[in-house]
Amino acid sequence: MANSLNIIFAGTPEFAAKHLAALYASEHNIIAVYTQPDRHAGRGKKLMPSAVKLLALDHGTSIYQPASLKNEEAQQELASLNADIMIVVAYGLILPKTVLDTPKLGCLNVHGSLLPKWRGAAPIQRAIWAGDKFTGISVMQMDEGLDTGAVLLEKSMAIIGAATSASLYDDLAELGPQILLETLENLDNLTPTVQNNDEATYAHKLSKEEARIDWTLSAQQLARNVRAFNPWPFVWFIHNDESIKVWQVEVVESFGELTEGTIVNVDKNGIEVATGEHNLLLSIIQFPSKKAQPVADIINGKPALFVVGQRLS
Known part of the structure; x- marks a missing residue:
């Protein structure tokens, strides 16, 4: 589509701002920007605008921050903009059918996975958590389902072994705008591909409790968790009544039968701990109110803090 489009953009975090x-x-x-209402953040709990709002302010674009798009007033306000298309990227609000049908060309969503895999809130994190070798960006036509719309364009990328959610987030934030x-540009010539619901997986939100180390899991799974839960909520465990x-x-490959959570070795390389399968070497950790440090x-400074034979909670 060579002609310029009048676009409503809806998004909230830095990923969307890109x-x-x-x-x-x-x-x-860009005729209007929709973003989540300002949220209280930081130690002072000040109201903070989203990354998308800050960018829209810099460009003098009209900004809308409804708490919901389900009420008639908000829907009429959006309809009055007379947009050609609405682009939605990590917005965080449900778009009812009335809104989906309002723009002349409908609504498109940019999603950080290879749909139908990892529909839902945490596709980037779940791809690492599951040990996927590839992820990517999908641009789809939005419908009333959760990430269930027909895919217009999809591009994949490899997940390198050391990737964290933070680094993969950055990589996809560079790829996504290109694919969008x-x-x-090719909107008139793209054929929508209906998703196979039988192949769908759901990317559940992360939680702090899920991030607590369960030493009965395999070392491989725990290593994936460490990468997937960085930068939030971070994998953690309790030692001496402190959350680390x-x-x-x-x-570390091991064929012993020590109880899971038992410290096997402590040296300059880190703390080696028995798990449900093989051992896990913790090399960089962080105590409360401290910076992350090599073990x-x-x-x-504290050689008696971690001792061989101790069992971590």
């Missing part, structure tokens, strides 16, 4: 920036730099016209612009975050680990630095 896509909005690409649209601003394109030939298309390519979709808009785990930043970096390594799987070598910690045990130099």
Whole structure:
């Protein structure tokens, strides 16, 4: 589609702001931006605007922050914008059918997975958590289901072994805008591909409780958890009544039968702990109110803090 489009953009976090920036730099016209209401954040609990709102303010775009799009007033307000298309990226609000049908060309969503795999709230994290070798970006036509719409364009990328959710998030935030612009450029010629619901998986939200180390899991799974739950909520365990975050680990092959959670070895390389299968070497950890540190630095100052034979909770 060579002609410029009048676009409503809906999104909230930095991932969405990257896509909005690409649209601003394109030939298309951003007529309005929808984003979540400002939230209280930080130690002072001040109201903070979203990354998308800050970018829209810089460009002088009209900004709308309804708490819901389910009421008639908000729907009429959106309809009055007379948009050609609505682009939705990590917005965080449900779009009812009335809204989906309002723009002339409908609503498109940019999703951080290869649909129908990892529909839902945490596709980037779940891809690492599950040990997937590939992920990617899908641009789909939105319908009333959760990430169930027909896919217009999809591009994959490899997940490298050391990738965390933070690094993969950044990579996909670079790929996504490219795929979005390519979709808009070829909108007239793309054939929608209906998703196979039988192959769908759901990316459940992460929780702090899920991130607590269960030493009965395999070392391989725990290593994936460490990468998947960085930067939030971080894998953690309790030792000496303190909650300790785990930043970096390594799987160590072992064929012993020690009780899971038992410290096998402590040296400059880290703390080696028995798990449900093989051992896990904790090399960088973080104590409350402290910076993340290599284990070598910690045990130099407190050699008795972690002792072989101790069992971690």
